[in-house]
Amino acid sequence: MSARERLRQLPALDQLLLAVQREMEVNLPDALVTEVLRQELARLREKMLAGEDPGEEALTLPALTAGLRRLAAARLRGVINATGVLIHTNLGRTPLSQRAVEKLAEVGRGYCNLELDLTTGQRGGRGLLAETALAQLCGAPAATVVNNCAAALVLILRALITPERREVVVSRGELVEIGGGFRIPEILATSGAVLKEVGTTNRTRLADYRSAASPGVAMLLKVHRSNFHMTGFVEETQPAELAALGRELGVPVVGDLGSGAVRDPAQWHRLPHEPAPQEWLQAGMDLVCVSGDKLFGGPQAGIIAGGQEWVSRLKRDPFFRALRADKLVLAAVQETALESLEVGSELPLHAAMAVPLQTLQSRAEALVRELEAPAAAHGVQLAVRQAEASVGGGTMPAARLPSVVVELRARRDGEMQALAERLRWGETPIIGYLEDSALRLDLRTVPADLDPILRANLRAAWISGIEGKNEPHAGS
DSSP states (O other): OOHHHHHHTSOOHHHHHHHHHHHOOOOSOHHHHHHHHHHHHHHHHHHHHTTOOOOGGGGSHHHHTHHHHHHHHTSOOOOEEOSSEEEBGGGTBSOOOHHHHHHHHHHHSSOOOTTBOTTTSSBOOTTHHHHHHHHHHHTOSEEEEESOHHHHHHHHHHHHOOSSOOEEEEEGGGOOEEETTEEHHHHHHHTTOEEEEESOSSBOOHHHHHHTOOTTEEEEEEEOOTTSOOOSSOBOOOHHHHHHHHHHHTOOEEEEEESOOSSOGGGTTTOOOOOOHHHHHHTTOSEEEEESSSTTOSSSOEEEEEOHHHHHHHHHSTHHHHHBOOHHHHHHHHHHHHHHHSTTOOOHHHHHHHOOHHHHHHHHHHHHHHHHHHHHHTTEEEEEEEEEEEEETTEEEEEEEEEEEEEEEESSTTHHHHHHHHHHTSSSOEEOEEETTEEEEEGGGSOGGGHHHHHHHHHHHHHHHHHTOOOOOOOO
């Protein structure tokens, strides 16, 4: 078949648009839909002109609109996290509290006093209450907020190094990769710092840091190994020792805590202790930075706490403006910090950690009782199983929380994979995990008020499987 004959097989753009409008529910602007389809037709046309035969399957409506469906499904929307991973990076990490969500809506839908002092009518300090609450929470004289913890570290490095002092001393056992391929040595290099490694992977003593002292040292940096765990023949220098050495050498000591545990996780199901910014600052460190969307329980943000002069120096750096948090992040951080200071308050993440195992067991048994008959009618067996949830988010890798899962198992191979796909395609997507040929839904990461949606979506997924519907819901 000639290239010209192959090109005649391509549908016209207007015909394809009509087919999409008739047979698909895609809640996207017409201009965007048109452009995505135009690009797909152009891609096929280019292949045909190059002598390739894409085949008949490539010319069907599902194939021609695959990219459009993926784009529609990528629209940010709420999902039910039934993975048992509490801080799930792929699912947006930590849920915000109701107070934080309400404050986001309040300041987001209109104007707000972002940089206005309502008592004087004059220009005011940006994020004053958020910074004051964070300083109190972290046990520090001062605090500030940037857009994530990596940005916080970059800002600290850029502000504290000088042409004469560029060296940053770090233990070899703390040269971590923080995720997404980003590594501490690369962050230092990007900031213009020169890495000075000390110690070994498993053992770094105070003497190793002391031996690195030179006129070119700008700071001592301690990085908490929050995303991996070392046991056995290991030794690390304690924050108080490092802080004392920094004072002796006349250089600042900075801690990258990452995980943001302003409350001790040990109170929840005997989780292991996690170092808090209060501890490292009380030990004498000059500055610490933590993530806002991990154990802190707030939005993505980089929280910096420490001495007043050090924090003021960071805020005077021109680079601070490029990294500063907007009104929405500040609003969410502010409310999260205020709630954390209130006695008896409980953020969603901490509430999920604290749910008693028996409560999860009762919920799982109730779900199975209600769904057992319709599940059996569709060839699916339900069971309640004990499981272990994890903290996730590159935090407390060795920690496990006792949990309960609803297990779904089918007679035919591959059926649970198909069910997992249909649950992802629902109006409220449900994300579980496959293990041992079964689909498991962990209830520790599912708030109890979502159980009715869980039941309804499971029923809908079984029905859609019978009817052969396998299109993802486009969202709203």
